[in-house]
Amino acid sequence: TAFQGLGNPCHCSLPEPNPSDFLPLKCDACEQIFCTDHITYTQHQCTSAYKKDVQVPVCPLCSIPIPVQKGQMPDVVVGQHIDRDCKSDPAQRKRKIFTNKCLKPGCKQREMMKVICDQCHGNFCLKHRHPLDHDCNGAGRPLSRAG
Numbered sequence: 001t002a003f004q005g006l007g008n009p010c011h012c013s014l015p016e017p018n019p020s021d022f023l024p025l026k027c028d029a030c031e032q033i034f035c036t037d038h039i040t041y042t043q044h045q046c047t048s049a050y051k052k053d054v055q056v057p058v059c060p061l062c063s064i065p066i067p068v069q070k071g072q073m074p075d076v077v078v079g080q081h082i083d084r085d086c087k088s089d090p091a092q093r094k095r096k097i098f099t100n101k102c103l104k105p106g107c108k109q110r111e112m113m114k115v116i117c118d119q120c121h122g123n124f125c126l127k128h129r130h131p132l133d134h135d136c137n138g139a140g141r142p143l144s145r146a147g
Contacts (some may be wrong), residue, residue: 011039028052061088104128104135 004100012024012034025039026032029048056065057074068077091138100111102125109125116123119131119138128134 007110013045059086059088062086102128102134 024033025036026123027034027039027041027044027046027048030044031045032042032044038044042053051109055074056080057068058065059078061082064081064087066074066078066081067099068074100123101110101112102109102111103122104124107125107128108128108136111125114123115126117128117131117134117136117138120134120136122134124134131138
């Protein structure tokens with residue numbers, strides 16, 4: 001199986017003729033013998049490439065490899081890393097801008113500036129800034145009810 005015989009001028013495991021010089025190389029995934037023109041996984045359509053052709057994306061900001069589980073989109077995982085865990089200066093500055101967390105239970109929204117309720121003096125996001133929208137327990141009468 002290593003050499004296909006004289007009918008193949010290339011002498012590699014592929015049946016197609018190729019007049020290039022033969023330098024036998026063993027594919028590290030399927031373990032068949034190929035010439036330099038056919039050694040790449042894509043050139044010989046390697047069915048075992050998934051075992052060896054593992055690519056790990058690297059964060060463009062902090063240069064840390066980001067592990068990606070099977071079935072996950074690398075771009076999405078790297079984006080989540082940048083938003084949550086990245087230690088680079090631009091990513092940390094981005095997170096530090098939005099530091100004012102909404103006090104409405106269950107809301108995880110953060111705002112760049114504080115939005116203080118004039119009745120209960122709590123800090124809320126723009127959606128929950130009106131007293132009726134955050135179940136205000138302050139003394140004044142609420143004026144609005146946003147969705």
